[in-house]
Amino acid sequence: MKKILIFILLIAPFFVFAQETNEQLWEKANAYYTTEEYQQAVSAYEQILSTGEESAKVYFNLGNAYFKTGDINNAILNYERAKVLAPHDEDIAFNLQVANQYVVTQIEELPKPFFLRWKDSVINKYPADTWAYISIASFVLFLLLLGAFFFSKTVAIKRASFWIGIVAVLLSVFAVSHAAQQKARINNRNTAIVFCPRVTVKSSPSETGTDLFLIYEGLKLEITDQLDSWTEIKLADGNQGWLPDSCIVRI
Numbered sequence: 001m002k003k004i005l006i007f008i009l010l011i012a013p014f015f016v017f018a019q020e021t022n023e024q025l026w027e028k029a030n031a032y033y034t035t036e037e038y039q040q041a042v043s044a045y046e047q048i049l050s051t052g053e054e055s056a057k058v059y060f061n062l063g064n065a066y067f068k069t070g071d072i073n074n075a076i077l078n079y080e081r082a083k084v085l086a087p088h089d090e091d092i093a094f095n096l097q098v099a100n101q102y103v104v105t106q107i108e109e110l111p112k113p114f115f116l117r118w119k120d121s122v123i124n125k126y127p128a129d130t131w132a133y134i135s136i137a138s139f140v141l142f143l144l145l146l147g148a149f150f151f152s153k154t155v156a157i158k159r160a161s162f163w164i165g166i167v168a169v170l171l172s173v174f175a176v177s178h179a180a181q182q183k184a185r186i187n188n189r190n191t192a193i194v195f196c197p198r199v200t201v202k203s204s205p206s207e208t209g210t211d212l213f214l215i216y217e218g219l220k221l222e223i224t225d226q227l228d229s230w231t232e233i234k235l236a237d238g239n240q241g242w243l244p245d246s247c248i249v250r251i
Contacts, residue, residue, distance in 0.1 A: 022051060029061065038068040056086035063095065072102045073218050073249075077193045080220065080251045084186055087124035103218035105194075109236040128182035135175035142168040192233070192248040194219045201241030205230030212241045223250070 029044030045062040063078035079096040086092060126134070145165035149158050198216045202209035205227045215221075215235075224240065225232035231248060234240045 022048060022053060025051075029065075033061070033065055033068075036068070038065050041065040042069065054085070056082040056089060056092065059085070060089075060092055060095070063099075067095070067099060072099055073193060073195050075099045076103070076218050076220070077249055077251065080191070080193065084189065084251065086127060087182075088126065100218070104216035105219045107219070107236045123178045123181055126178075128179045128186065131175045131179035131182060135172045135179060138168045138172035138175060141165075142172060189251050190223045191251045192221055192223055192231075193251065194221065194243075194247060195249050196247035199243055199247045201233070201239075201243060202230075203241060205232070205242045209242060213239060220251075221248070223248075 025044055025048045029041050029048065032038070032041035032044055042062065042065045045058055045065060048058050049062070059078045059082035063075045063082060066072075066078060067075035076096065076099045079092055079099060082089070082092045083096060142165050145161040145168060149161040149165065152158055152161065194215055194217050196217060198214060200214050201212045203212055204210070220236075222234040222236075223231055224234050226245075227242075229245050230242045231245050232240065232242050233248070
């Protein structure tokens with residue numbers, strides 16, 4: 001035990017130093033942004049990310065700084081990364097909409113069935129951690145109601161505990177499912193932003209493939225497959241094809 005305490009005391013200053021460094025970086029980045037030194041703000045926010053701190057806030061601020069420098073591609077990329085972590089945030093959605101107005105290629109998205117739109121809106125209402133807390137709270141409530149059902153001698157309490165307990169356990173299952181889907185979307189990012197000024201989408205992963213259509217920088221697309229230095233992509237309107245890896249940056 002004594003050795004463990006000594007070890008903790010030795011490494012504790014490193015954690016404090018790291019925390020102070022991140023706080024200093026935040027203050028520096030925000031100060032640069034306030035004084036309209038946007039390129040320096042970009043560097044400071046990128047430095048925060050390099051420390052391993054990933055959050056919707058830092059991606060959002062970095063997107064704003066890139067937008068102010070006129071780098072629309074990186075602004076969209078970081079707004080999209082912020083949206084992955086906080087899909088319910090209205091400020092992120094608004095700034096992303098503004099940045100997307102500068103994208104040359106405008107895609108008419110295929111309409112989704114109403115039940116899929118409703119499902120997505122429910123899942124995106126809260127981040128993964130919040131859904132996890134809801135699941136835990138619902139399951140704890142279920143356990144309490146289960147105890148009330150078995151130990152109560154009143155029929156009305158037993159009946160109420162039974163039906164409310166069913167609702168609680170269903171809510172717990174739904175919430176953990178939503179949390180898992182949110183987490184999977186964060187971990188398995190299969191979307192990207194086009195960074196080449198313009199690029200021709202091919203019918204096969206080769207320069208000799210048939211030219212299908214032309215797209216421009218800033219466009220968001222879905223990654224469906226990869227082969228060597230080529231990536232198969234799918235647009236929101238359903239069109240598909242192949243692009244060189246060098247032309248896209250994964251969100």
